[in-house]
Amino acid sequence: MAALVRKSCSALHRSVSRHARLATVCRSMASKTPVGFIGLGNMGNPMAKNLLKHGYPVVAFDVFPEACKDFQDSGAQITDSPADVAEKADRIITMLPSSANAIEVYTGSNGILKKVKKGSLLIDSSTIDPAVSKELAKEVEKMGAVFMDAPVSGGVGAARSGNLTFMVGGVEQEFDAAKELLTCMAANVVYCGEVGTGQAAKICNNMLLAIGMIGTAETMNLGIRLGLDPKLLAKILNMSSGRCWSSDTYNPVPGVMEGVPSANNYQGGFGTTLMAKDLGLAQNSATNTKSPTPLGSLSHQIYRLMCAKGYATKDFSSVFQFLREDESA
Amino acid sequence: MAALVRKSCSALHRSVSRHARLATVCRSMASKTPVGFIGLGNMGNPMAKNLLKHGYPVVAFDVFPEACKDFQDSGAQITDSPADVAEKADRIITMLPSSANAIEVYTGSNGILKKVKKGSLLIDSSTIDPAVSKELAKEVEKMGAVFMDAPVSGGVGAARSGNLTFMVGGVEQEFDAAKELLTCMAANVVYCGEVGTGQAAKICNNMLLAIGMIGTAETMNLGIRLGLDPKLLAKILNMSSGRCWSSDTYNPVPGVMEGVPSANNYQGGFGTTLMAKDLGLAQNSATNTKSPTPLGSLSHQIYRLMCAKGYATKDFSSVFQFLREDESA
Amino acid sequence: MAALVRKSCSALHRSVSRHARLATVCRSMASKTPVGFIGLGNMGNPMAKNLLKHGYPVVAFDVFPEACKDFQDSGAQITDSPADVAEKADRIITMLPSSANAIEVYTGSNGILKKVKKGSLLIDSSTIDPAVSKELAKEVEKMGAVFMDAPVSGGVGAARSGNLTFMVGGVEQEFDAAKELLTCMAANVVYCGEVGTGQAAKICNNMLLAIGMIGTAETMNLGIRLGLDPKLLAKILNMSSGRCWSSDTYNPVPGVMEGVPSANNYQGGFGTTLMAKDLGLAQNSATNTKSPTPLGSLSHQIYRLMCAKGYATKDFSSVFQFLREDESA
Amino acid sequence: MAALVRKSCSALHRSVSRHARLATVCRSMASKTPVGFIGLGNMGNPMAKNLLKHGYPVVAFDVFPEACKDFQDSGAQITDSPADVAEKADRIITMLPSSANAIEVYTGSNGILKKVKKGSLLIDSSTIDPAVSKELAKEVEKMGAVFMDAPVSGGVGAARSGNLTFMVGGVEQEFDAAKELLTCMAANVVYCGEVGTGQAAKICNNMLLAIGMIGTAETMNLGIRLGLDPKLLAKILNMSSGRCWSSDTYNPVPGVMEGVPSANNYQGGFGTTLMAKDLGLAQNSATNTKSPTPLGSLSHQIYRLMCAKGYATKDFSSVFQFLREDESA
Structure with missing residues (x-):
């Protein structure tokens, strides 16, 4: 399977990329042609709407009919499958919950x-295993x-307000074409390197974020x-x-800061x-x-344990609450 | 021992503190009277010199004769014991390597x-167990x-340049008297609360610092x-x-920043x-x-292990090196 | 305090130990003279009763009057303080909850x-810091x-049935005298080495026990x-x-073994x-x-967390329950 | 890929398994027909030789020609590919280093x-991800x-002496057919449940083994x-x-036991x-x-770190050495 794919692929590589480059030129001239969008969940829905707002016709698909219905009302065209999206648009953004879904x-x-x-041009904005991104590429x-x-x-709020940060991996000469679309949804679009490095940057950041948050919670x-x-x-x-984002911007202790989940019983x-x-x-x-x-x-184990102990839907800063003495205990 | 001390002490408490308060008034009028300094090591030496620079006569002691000799050349008076310092100065600063030394x-x-x-007024600038600080108090x-x-x-550099941060625990009405002296050595003097909270703030900060540093090293x-x-x-x-002090100010990866220990083979x-x-x-x-x-x-275990594996004298950001593959391996 | 005690003590050491050795001879001839017992809690009470059963008169003390009352009914003599016990018995066993109590x-x-x-001969059966044992010695x-x-x-059951294991640290020539008494309460009396090694053996065993138990729980x-x-x-x-005591003798998964706490909702x-x-x-x-x-x-952190989350009074094998998905969650 | 395979497979399932069952009957009558063996490494080589010793003709393959050469001298037939093995034998054992190789x-x-x-009948004795075993099945x-x-x-020694333990997952009615072959190489053949549970049992055991070993090392x-x-x-x-296999059978401290790697500088x-x-x-x-x-x-992290610090080829009980103070440090 994957392992075999890898081998047979390298020979094909050079001739194909020449075609791809040619096509790129055409694409970048054809702005405002339809953009495909697959995955209309909490994040995908507002992201796709920002494309509409910027004047891009959107051809969309989601496995859940309700998600499609809601989005159709915004003026987008709904199709029957990812294949149909690909037939109707040559620029597609996917926003999916897991590696398996992306595959x-x-x-x-x-x-x-x-x-x-x-x-x-296929842009996958899902957070998945960088090894899977490389296989898909x-x-x-x-x-x-x-x-x-x-x-x-950036969460749902940033998706709505068009203030996401995109971390992009892939061939550098395609970055401008991707950026044109991503800018409609973003405050920052950062080029990270070859395919998979966008994912790598994302999971590195979130790993350090988790460490900083738990560390802040236990220190406080x-x-x-x-x-x-x-x-x-x-x-x-x-x-x-000791300063970190979790201590100065998103403090997990109720009463220390306003406007953060710890000030709102770890909701949102x-x-x-x-x-x-x-x-x-x-x-x-x-x-x-x-490595x-x-x-x-x-940190992974601690968040895993929290999921098992009733914290699954709370904000991740609730680790402060998890580490504290239960008042009921 | 400690436990018993605690009990017999509480009765005595009220009458004593009245005396203390009275004495305070006298002290604060008597600026530029001699200040005692005990512990003339890497940190204590430059700290005491900054007191001299600010015009305070210093009466000093250290168990190592060479440390005394060096300091005497700066114009300070050297005594034979901590008791002798206490006889000659009613404001004393101590800077010692461990709880046992402080006791x-x-x-x-x-x-x-x-x-x-x-x-x-006895000010202990050693980093020790807050429980010991309370016993001493x-x-x-x-x-x-x-x-x-x-x-x-702040390390030796900050001690030399008078840019330390002091975290102070003790009776609030004495804070000004302490601050008068500490300011000679400090960029910041922060009042933290009752006795022991200076130590608490220090060890909390350093615990979160260690977590952030190891987290940054493994993430990078x-x-x-x-x-x-x-x-x-x-x-x-x-x-x-993911931002933290260890990522943005003291990055542990050689080549990322200048002027930090990682740029200098983790020296200093x-x-x-x-x-x-x-x-x-x-x-x-x-x-x-x-808690x-x-x-x-x-993090404690990791730094403990590093001490056992040859990293004892390197800067603590060398955890990046510790986690990497040995080139020789 | 402790640090100073240490120094002044070494000179005195030789002359004293000669006296002690002489006294030992007299003691071992005078079997069935009164034995002191301090600390009549869940463990101490049945331990002291086993001394009574073996024909030793017991002179006892506990800070809680009810504990004394209950024990007095067994035929022991109750005194007013540890000092009084020492006045009436030249062999004393102490069984106390913490280092501070022992001090x-x-x-x-x-x-x-x-x-x-x-x-x-003073025998401390408390589980305390080996460093405190050495200071007391x-x-x-x-x-x-x-x-x-x-x-x-061994727990309360073993204390009742006289099947405890004692791990003994101290001067080797005193071991027989200690063993004479401890045997009344024990299935095993093991000599471990100089003072403090009894504690060391105990905490080493329990540390490995905790690791094995959590490991078994997460593996199962x-x-x-x-x-x-x-x-x-x-x-x-x-x-x-993978075999260990927690997997083959005290399995933490309900339904795997009978007669263990996991078979009884982690009671006892x-x-x-x-x-x-x-x-x-x-x-x-x-x-x-x-080290x-x-x-x-x-493992310490996990049990600390369990104490905070409502598992304080359950058997330590309840870590299996702690790691599982909450059914209510 | 994998995800898609899963779906299309379930319909086919019933009719196929009827065929398979029929075939099984024929197979079990035809004992001493050739057995295929793929993977002739440190483990596979002695395993396959034990099949030869028990009178089974062996048709073998390995990607490394030297491995084939050595085995050919034992009287086995060597083929050019796994496909060729499958053409010549209807019972095949595979013994491969990783999930990727097995795929x-x-x-x-x-x-x-x-x-x-x-x-x-295809029996995979590799240690791989149970999820991959399920996909292959x-x-x-x-x-x-x-x-x-x-x-x-059991390691190379047990492979040579025919004293391995096999943990077998798969359809229960095929277990006897598998056992017939595995018994030639084994002291124990344990049926664990459906496909993947053999792997599950293996990795569970080894996880608890690692925990017990590190725990024993740090406790000692x-x-x-x-x-x-x-x-x-x-x-x-x-x-x-505190008793466990690592303390009583494979103690990691040099000098405690004989005939274990710690007695031989952690070789073997x-x-x-x-x-x-x-x-x-x-x-x-x-x-x-x-979970x-x-x-x-x-434990995974600790062994990962040891691999990076020069312990890769030592026995896993060398964690005792890893935790100790370096003499050179």
């Missing part, structure tokens, strides 16, 4: 690759099209038990070397389940590359 | 308490004097193995939620042994207060 | 050392008496989720290299709080000796 | 499935053949530093609740790299099933 949408029996046009390239991974940071809890006022402790950390924000998923991807990547990640690995 | 300097047979004057108070814990952040290593350029990865983290900076020591204090405090600190605890 | 009972204002007779020796640490393994849980029958998995582990057995306490002692010892203990340290 | 040997362009006969079943996973425990090291004699400590643990035995690989499989399985495995995960 199916691209290579499935009604997948994009069944009808993809030569020279098409090879399959796409075999069809004479171009694949880029472009996962996002320890300080409070040692008699420090939480606001004062946060202030001291933030002017010192970035759910523990999603963090556990991203940390699972980080661990897969660490295992594949034989020791002791704190990242333990 | 001996204060309560030993030639310790400060043998000859301390009523109303004296009680012993000091029994003698009618005042104790404050005031550990520092993972990203590099996944094909990301280290400078680009650092840039992405620093504009995202904050040694792994010292970090392991501070994390040991954090763990003691966590155990005493029954779960999973990442802090694992 | 007070030995060195407090009404402590044993206030009235201890030369040549007395030095104080005791200064009075011309002998101190041994002799913590137990993983196997079950992968489709294995729990009984079959336990059988496979127990005939393979060895409470999570006690395990967390012993792991805290292990961590203190590891920090003091700069890396990554799994021991993480 | 290639079964589904590659010259793989077994290219020429497998209906009713063939589905592909095999589509061809009307039977797949079982049967990883082994701590005890030694606290003044205990290592042999005595091992004895105490082994009669107490089960290499750190292999343990790291198995723990990686365990972590993949834990992530896939969302928290805090100690298993940290």
Whole structure:
């Protein structure tokens, strides 16, 4: 399967990429032609709407009919399958929940690759295993099209307001074409390197984020038990070397900051389940590359445990609550 | 011992503190009277010299004759014991390497308490167990004097340039008197709360610092193995939620930043042994207060292991090197 | 304090131990003279009763009057303080909940050392920090008496049936005298080496026990989720290299074994709080000796967290339950 | 790819398995017909030789010509590819180093499935991801053949002496046919349940083994530093609740036991790299099933780190050495 695909692919490589480059030129002249969008969930829906707002006709698909219905009302054209999207648009963005879904949408029996046009630009904004992104890129390239991974940071709010950050991996000369579309949804579009590095940047950031958040939570809890006022402790950390995004921008202790999930009973924000998923991807990547990640690995376990103990839907800063003494206990 | 001290102390408490307060008034009028300084090591020496520079006569002691000799050349008066310092100065700063040393300097047979004057202000800038600070404070108070814990952040460089940060715990009305002296050595003097909270703030900060540093090291290593350029990865983290002091100010990866220990083969900076020591204090405090600190605890183990594997004298950011594949392996 | 005690003690050492040895001879001839017992809790009560059963008159003390009352009904003599016990018996066993309690009972204002007779044998069966045992031994020796640490393994059941295991540290020539008494309460009395090694053996065993238990719990849980029958998995582990006491004698998965706490909703057995306490002692010892203990340290954190989340009074094998998905979640 | 395979497979399922069952009957009558063996490495070579010793003609393949040459001298027939093996034998055992190799040997362009006969019995003794075993089983079943996973425990020595333990997953009615062959190489052949459970049992055992080994190493090291004699400590643990296979059968401390790798500078035995690989499989399985495995995960990291620090080829009990103070440091 995957392993074999890899081998047969390298010979084909050179001739195909020449075709792809030619096609690119045509594409970039043909702005405002229809853009495909597959995956109309919490994130995909507002992202696709921002494309509409910028004047792009959108041809969309989602496995859930309700998701399609809601989006159709916005003026988009709905199709029957990823393959149909590929027939009608030569620029496609996919926003899917998992590696397995991405594999199916691209290579499935009604997948994009069944009808993809030569020279098409396929941008996957899902957060998935970078090794899967690389496999998909090879399959796409075999069809004479171009694949880029472009996962996002920023949640539903940023998706709505068009303030996402895209981390983009893929052939550098295609980056401008991708950026043209992604800019409609983004505050930042960062080129990270070859295919898979967008995913790599995303999961690296989220691994360090998780470590910083748990570290902040246990540090704040320890300080409070040692008699420090939480606001004062946060202030001291933030002017010192303990400073991090979780301490100065998203503090997990209720009462320290306003407008963050800890001020709202850990509602909203970035759910523990999603963090556990991203940390699972980080661990897969660490295992594949034989990279020791002791704190990242333990952080994964802690979020995994939190999912099992009733914190699945709370914001990931609820680890502060998880580490505290239960009042009921 | 300690437990018993605690009990007998509370009765004495009220009458003593009245004396102390009275004495304070006298002290604050008597600026530029001699200041005692005990502990003339890498940190203590430049700290005491900054007191001299600000015009304070200094009466000093260190167990190592060479340390005394060097300091005497700066114009200070050297005495034979902590007790002698206490006889000649009613404001004393101590800067010692461990809890055991602090206990001996204060309560030993030639310790400060043998000859301390009523109303004296004793400021301990050592980084020690906050529980020991509290015990010392009680012993000091029994003698009618005042104790404050005031550990520092910032290394030898900051000590020389007078740019330390002091985190101060103790009776609030004494804070101004302490600040008068500490300001000679500091960029920041922060009041943290009752006795022991200076230490608490210090060890909390350093625990989160260690977590952030190890987290940054393993994240950067993972990203590099996944094909990301280290400078680009650092840039992405620093504009995202993975940002922390260790990623944006003290990056552990050689070549990412200039002027940090990673750019100089991990020479200088904050040694792994010292970090392991501070994390040991954090763990003691966590155990005493029954606070779960999973990442802090694992960070302690990692720095402990590094000390055993030849990294003891390198800067603590060398954890990046520790996690990497040995080139020789 | 402690540090200073250490120094002044070494000179005194030789002359004292000669006295102690002489006294030993007299003691061992005077069997069935009264034995002191301090600490009549869940463990101490049945232990002291076994001494009575073996014909030893017992002179006892506990801070809780009810504990004394109950024991008095068994025919023992109750005194007013540890000092009084020391006045009436030259062999004393102490069974106390913490280091702080032991320090007070030995060195407090009404402590044993206030009235201890030369040549007395003081056996501490508490589980405390080995460093504290060593300090107490030095104080005791200064009075011309002998101190041994002799913590137990085995719970309340073993205490009742006289089937405890004692791990004994102290001067080897005193071991027989200690064994004479301990045998009344024990299935095994093991000599471990100099003072403190009894504690060391105890906390080492319990640290490895905790690691084995958590390891067994997470392994069984993983196997079950992968489709294995729990009984079959336990059988496979127990005939393979995964075998450990927690898998073959005290399996944490309900339904795998009978007569263990997991078969009884984790009632009885060895409470999570006690395990967390012993792991805290292990961590203190590891920090003091700069020994890396990554799994021991993480196990401490897990039991600490369990105490905070409602598992404090359950048997420590309830970690299996802690790691599982909540049915209510 | 994998995901799609899964779907299309279920319809085919029933009719195929009827064929397979019929074929089984024929197979079990035709004992001593040729047996295929693919993978003639350190383990595979002695395993296949044991089949020869028991009178089975062996048709073999390995990608390395030298491995084939050596085996040919034993009297086996060597073929050009896995497909050729499948053409000449309807019972095949595979013993391969990784999931990727197994995928290639079964589904590659010259793989077994290219020429497998209906009713063939394919037994994979590689240690691989149980999810991959399940995928392979589905592909095999589509061809009307039977797949079982049967990883082994026991190293090269047990492979030579025919004392391996096989943990077998697959359809229960095929177990006897598999056992007939495996018994030639085994002391134990254990039926674990449906396809994948053999792998599950194997990786569960090895995860608990790793935890027990690291736990034993850190406990022994701590005890030694606290003044205990290592042999005595091992004895105490082994009669107490700390007992495990790593303490009583394979003690990692030099001088405690004879005939184990720790007595021979950690030569031989089960290499750190292999343990790291198995723990990686365990972590993949834990992530896939969302099972928290805090100690298993940290153990993985520790063996990963050891591989990076020069312990890759030493026995996995060398973790004792890894945790100790370097003499050179």
